[in-house]
Amino acid sequence: MPVTKYYPFEVEKAPPEYRGVPHITPELCIGCGACTNVCPPNAVIRIDDYEKGVREIVLDIGRCIRCARCEEVCPTGAIKLTNEFEVASDSREDHIEVVQLKLARCTNCGKVVDYTERQLEKVLSLIPPRILEFDTMRKKLPLCRECKRLLTAINATKYEEVW
Numbered sequence: 001m002p003v004t005k006y007y008p009f010e011v012e013k014a015p016p017e018y019r020g021v022p023h024i025t026p027e028l029c030i031g032c033g034a035c036t037n038v039c040p041p042n043a044v045i046r047i048d049d050y051e052k053g054v055r056e057i058v059l060d061i062g063r064c065i066r067c068a069r070c071e072e073v074c075p076t077g078a079i080k081l082t083n084e085f086e087v088a089s090d091s092r093e094d095h096i097e098v099v100q101l102k103l104a105r106c107t108n109c110g111k112v113v114d115y116t117e118r119q120l121e122k123v124l125s126l127i128p129p130r131i132l133e134f135d136t137m138r139k140k141l142p143l144c145r146e147c148k149r150l151l152t153a154i155n156a157t158k159y160e161e162v163w
Contacts, residue, residue, distance in 0.1 A: 028078035
């Protein structure tokens with residue numbers, strides 16, 4: 001009796017604990033780049049185009065070593081390893097997933113900032129309402145770095161009598 005299966009005619013299903021290729025759910029991705037920071041082979045990269053106001057999270061399955069670090073650090077659960085193990089293809093583009101996200105703009109000067117609109121929404125949803133009641137927090141969050149520095153300097157130079 002032969003031990004070998006008649007692959008690819010008889011395909012066995014991978015066990016549930018198998019680490020297959022990762023997949024990004026674009027609707028859940030906020031573009032924070034946590035996955036890009038922990039990926040050892042740089043299979044997930046972040047590309048910011050400030051002229052177009054777009055951030056791309058690019059996943060190259062061909063480079064992935066299935067370590068699952070991206071899945072562990074994703075704050076929204078947007079990237080998950082699947083049970084898929086058969087990824088052979090004639091085209092390199094079949095191995096690449098791209099998620100495009102709109103970069104936010106500074107509410108003061110209109111300059112494109114280094115975080116996405118979804119990131120800002122996520123942060124605002126996580127901050128307790130009692131903290132957001134303070135005007136400084138609400139004003140500073142959607143600003144670029146230069147405008148935050150300027151606002152901080154202006155507030156620091158204001159003289160208020162404490163007594």
